[in-house]
Amino acid sequence: MEMNLGYAGPPGQSPVKFWPIYLCFMIFGILIPFSKPEPGVITFLLSFLLALVIGLLAVNILIMLLNSSNKTLSAESGGQFAREAVGTGMLFMIPFTILAGLAQLLLGWNAVMPFASAAIMTACASAGTEVMKKGAQGIKNVMIPSAIAFLLSTGWMILVGIMP
């Protein structure tokens, strides 16, 4: 039987900042077209917008699903626990973003998408781990972020593939 042990978040914490996460998505959006043979302005613009949309979807869907699947914790924390977990967990996109930049700009590997895919999978899984650290229990807290990450990264890869 599932059991919630109560909200374990620290009191009086500063508001959750999501801009570093969106910045990571935006950087991926700029880097991805470099892997294309002759990227134009339209490609960069589309890629940037696509990455931003994926980022917005990832953050907001995760918050929504984690809140709705942990109703007790959500009520205790005023909906903050999922925001805090996603805000902290998804910060783990940063190493992947920096390494993707290094690989593309310094080493010229033309392989940004594997970095983006690993980044979104790791970040979402870490958000799930953060939720459990805050007192949530149940395998769903691992499965939901992983499923969201898989769907979004697959969709992202397909859309990048058909991008002009």
Next chain:
Amino acid sequence: MNTIAQTAQPRWKVTLNMMINPGEVVKSQMTRIPWPYSLLISGLSFTLFFLQTGLDMLRTGQIGMSTVILITMLGLFYGTAGVALIALLAWALSQGGERSYTVDWAISSFALGYSATLVYALLGIIFSLTLGWKTAVAFGVTGVLWALRPSMYTIRQMSGDRVAFSIALTTLCGAILLLGWALLGRFGI
């Protein structure tokens, strides 16, 4: 260090768990995994990863078979001595000793994180040998990237849950590994 008594799991199970739930493994299972076992995992991962690099270069006519063997041996060195040195660096910078984490624990935890890399390396070598694909970047680099999450949790555990610090140090460790691979690949030629 977490010393809560837990049900002992077989090593292979802990190795698989490191891919799925590294936070939990790092927190409660690593004291039972000896560092030579973990270094065997990381050593094998990098040996296969570097072998794929060599095979890719062999196919494009850049190198001969003797250089492929040399690169593969470099992979073994990289996956054992290299990973141990990076773990040592992370342990020292995180001041793991002050939180009663030993160097052995750090090496073991860091090296076992490469279990996902081993899975990717095994898949890559199968595709490389059977279908003749170039797999070093697609499988090898992807595998190394999947090891970043366990590394992050190891650093976070050693540094007393400092998120920003663990992100910065993970980036540094990842950059050393990837740049080192790129440089050793060139040296191998």
